[in-house]
Amino acid sequence: MISNHHESPVSSLSKPPFANALSRRRFLQVAATASGGLVLSLSMPFTAEAAEGESFQPNAFITVGGDGRIVLTMPYVEMGQGTYTSIPMLIAEELEVDLKRVDLEHAPPNEKFYVNPLLGVQATGNSNAIRGAWEPMRNAGAVARTMLVAAAAKRWAVDPATCHAESGEAVHAPTGRRLGYGELAAEAARMPVPTSIELKRPQDFKLIGTPAKRLDTPAKVNGTALYGIDARPPGVKVATLTQSPVFGGRVKSVDAAAAKAINGVRQIVQLDDAVAVVADHMGAAKKGLEALVIEWDEGQHAKLDTAAILGELEQATLNPGAVAQSIGDADGAMAGAAIKVEANYQVPFLAHATMEPMNCTVHVRGDGCEIWVGNQALARVQAAAAETAGLPLHKVVVHNHLIGGGFGRRLEADGVVRAVEIAKQVDGPVKVVWTREEDIQHDMYRPMFFDRLSAGLDARGMPVAWKNHFAGSSILARWLPPAFSNGLDPDTTEGAIHLVYDLPNLHVEYVRVEPPGIPTAFWRSVGPSHNVFVTESFMDELATAAKQDPVSYRLALLDKTPRAKAVLALAAEKAGWGQKLPSRAGRGISIQNAFASYMAHVAEVEVADDGAVRVRRVVCAVDCGTVVNPDTVKAQVQSAVMFGITAALYGEITLKDGRVEQTNFDTYQILRMDEAPAVEVHIVQSTEAPGGMGEAGTSCIVPAVTNAIFAATGKRLRKLPVDPAVLKREG
Incomplete structure (x- = not known):
């Protein structure tokens, strides 16, 4: 069961740019609730306050109720990636x-208690939910188990060492006595917090590493699962909007006369750079929007186009640039190289095109603001909404x-800010839903990049110099401005530096260039989605220049990274x-170390005479460390x-006259079901700490x-993207 939390705690706005490294010893507190339940709160890295009386403090991660049920207040969000199964x-x-x-x-918004330990803010992203939760959540469970067993031992007046936990019960092995967790909750709450705990050994795992059915599947199948777009507070109206076609x-x-005449339209809301139609339902709102006659002041970017942006890059x-x-000595090695290879690469802006378009439901009152949304960074939503509404932080209630579909788009609060701006002029709750066209044409895009590469090879064809x-x-x-230092940030450069290959001379520089007027944002595997394409394509070029097989060429450079070598060899073997x-059919290889996981892909494609490409088969080998749920991987x-x-x-995504040219799935095409290749996934068994999986496959x-x-x-x-005209069979 997944429920919405309706408390609205005061969130701490002071947050570190990066979280401190977390030790295995974390401060946990215990408190009894009025119902006799046991509440455990976990500090990451802050100290949380205990629950008192009937109140429920948002610092609690685990609640053991008097009925024996376990409630996990989830500090991460579920957007299809399986977090709500793997973390439990x-x-x-x-x-x-x-x-x-x-x-x-x-979890409610609270950056003091629900901070992501790897990001330093309350957010789900960068493929690090499992990585961030791996030790903290296991520690929380282990402390709860230890205290419940201790409570049972005290009641039985036996040595706790003679007791153990089993299937939600404390068991006294010598006598076979058993007590359920619910029966022990109140007593466990009064037990001292253990100064040390013992986590289970990997060989003793019963759940971790086994396939587990998704806990959220039944609700998604029967339609009871609640997404942001499903929010329907009493009296809600629906609004949709149009924003300036030029950023x-x-x-x-x-001129709103025709729109106001449409049955069901209740109100027209005008903002500085947008107009919204508020109606009884989405159909009326869309008709009203189409009936509006708007004259725009297009501003300074009215003549901007893609070619100009690319030229600047x-x-x-x-x-x-900044040395990443x-x-x-790459220059010296290049000068003496037997073979020199040069190439320029470029990747375009990309939209997120999530299945659920941008939406947010808001009710602004004189004394507060209530928000219903699905977002990856809830504390930012609360703070942005409070600022927009002109309210203290604790007056903003956010239901997540x-x-x-997130893909990084919902790490942003722009949609919430826009909804609050509209709701401030509406009496009662209003659900603001973006049309697909608005969603694509006013997205925050994966950046465009341009790369200038060169490499030098020795007489054997092996690389002696690499420059990017x-x-x-x-x-x-x-x-996150503190993360950008000396002209660099770890996301933009991941996949371009610290390569898996043994390259004796390497030099990588990055120049930050922000496109005029175009908002950029995280997109599933941002830095690696660009850098791995460039790195692995250019490595293939070097293999070609050396007249060597692409797999053999790479394997020769991987002796210092055995995990990378293992996944490459496995993928090649399984792919034949x-x-x-x-x-007109071929196989291609790529390998990467991104998001703390090693992965290799072999793609098998066929190219038609007219240049159309079909990916028939993909074989993946992955070493993502300790696997929690192989089905999720x-x-x-x-x-x-x-x-x-x-x-x-x-x-x-392309621009002409300052406007995004793509509008819907007819012009921003998504891979269709009948185009989907067969995908084989081979998981390498590993005892390393878990790596990230949500984004890794996209870049590889x-x-x-x-x-x-x-x-x-x-x-x-x-x-990119592939141009079929370039691939047409000649003659």
């Missing part, structure tokens, strides 16, 4: 309870919901690398592969596809 598995493992006994609540433009005038790579990584000079937007510079394929790879192939074959698949296209046609693609 960590709690259930250490608590020794069946996974089905764990109920979930969405930075303003409303000059509005290309020019920037001719200028010195430098090993040896399941998210119908690239330019593009830095999202972290805006989203080297086996003969028909004409496989599902994440499958999902990311589809997302990445979409980007490779179709994804592109793209160069595998383009390298396969080269193998099939002999044509190297250095610009």
Whole structure:
């Protein structure tokens, strides 16, 4: 069961730019609720206050009720990635309870108690929910188990060492006596917090590492799952909006007479750069929007186009940038190289195109504001809404919901700010829903990048020098300014530096260039989605220049990274690398270390005479450390592969006269069901700490596809998306 949390605690606005490293010893507090329940709160890294009386403090992660039920207040969000199953598995493992006994609540906004330990803010992103929860949640469960067992031992007047936990009960092995957790909750709340705890050994895991059915599937299948767009507070009206077609433009005038005459339209709300129609339902709101006659002041970006932005990026790579990584003497090694290879690469702006379009329901009253939304960074939503509404933080209540696709888009609060601006002029609650066109044309986009690469090879064809000079937007510079230092941030450079390959001389520079007027934001595997394509494509070019097999060439460079070498060899073996394929068909390889996981993809493609590309099969080998739920790992790879192939074959946002040209799925195409390849996922068993999986597959698949296209046609693609005209059979 997943429920919405309706408390609205005061959130601490003071937050560290990065969380302190967390030790295995974390401060946990215990308090009894009025119902005799046991509440455990976990500090990450802050100290939480105990619950008192009937109040429920939002610092609590685990509640053991008098009925024996376990409630986990979830500090991460669920947007299809399986978080609401995998993280409860960590709690259930250490608590020794069946996974089905764990109920979930969405955590309220509170950056003091629900901070993501790897980000330093309350957010779900960067493929780090499991990474961030791995130790804290297991510790929370272990402390709860230890205290429940201690309470039972005290009641029985026996040594706690003779007792253990089993299936939601404390058991005294010598006598066979048993007590359920519910019977012990009140007594456990009065037990001293243990100064040390013992986590289960991997060989003793019962849940972790086993396939578990998704806890949220039944509600999603029967329609009872609540997404942000499902929010319907009493008396709610529905609004949709149109924003300036040119970023930075303003409303000059509005003729709303025809819109007001439409049955069901209740109100027209005019803002500085947008107009919204408030109606009884979405149909009336959309008709009203179409009937509006708006004159826009398009502003300074009215003539902006994609070519101009690309030209600025290309020019920037001719200028010195911030040094992201430098090993040896790349220039000196290049000068003495037997073979020199140069290439320029570029990737476009990309939209998120989530299944659930942007939406937010808001009720602004004189003394407060209530919000219903699905968002990846809830404390930011609360803070942004409070500022927009002119209210103290504690007067803003935020109910979080399941998210119908995030991909980084819902790390932003712009949609909430817009909804609050509209709601301030509406009497009663209003649900603001963006049309698909508005969603695509006013997205916050994956940045465009331009890379200038060069490499030097020795007489054997092996690389002695590697240089990459690239330019593009830095999202972290805006989203988390302290993370942008000395002209660099870890997201923009991931996948371009600290490569898996043993390269004796390497030099990488980055130039931050923000596109004029165009908002950029996180997109599923932002930095790696660009850098892995460039790195793995160029590595394929080096193998070609050396006249060597792409897999053998890479394997020779991976002796210092055995985990990378293992996944590459496994993927190649399972894919049947080297086996003969028909004409105009080919296999491509790629490998990466991103989000603390090692992954290799082999894509098998066929290219039609007219240049159309079909990806027939994808084989993935992944070492993501300790696996919590292998079903989730496989599902994440499958999902990311589809997302990445979409980007490779179709994804592109272009601008003309300051306007985004794409409007809906007819012009921003998504991979169709009948185009989906067979996807095989092979998981390498590992005892390393868990790595991230949500985004890794997106970045790895793209160069595998383009390298396969080269193998099939002999044509190297250095610009995305794939242009079928370039691949047409000649003659």
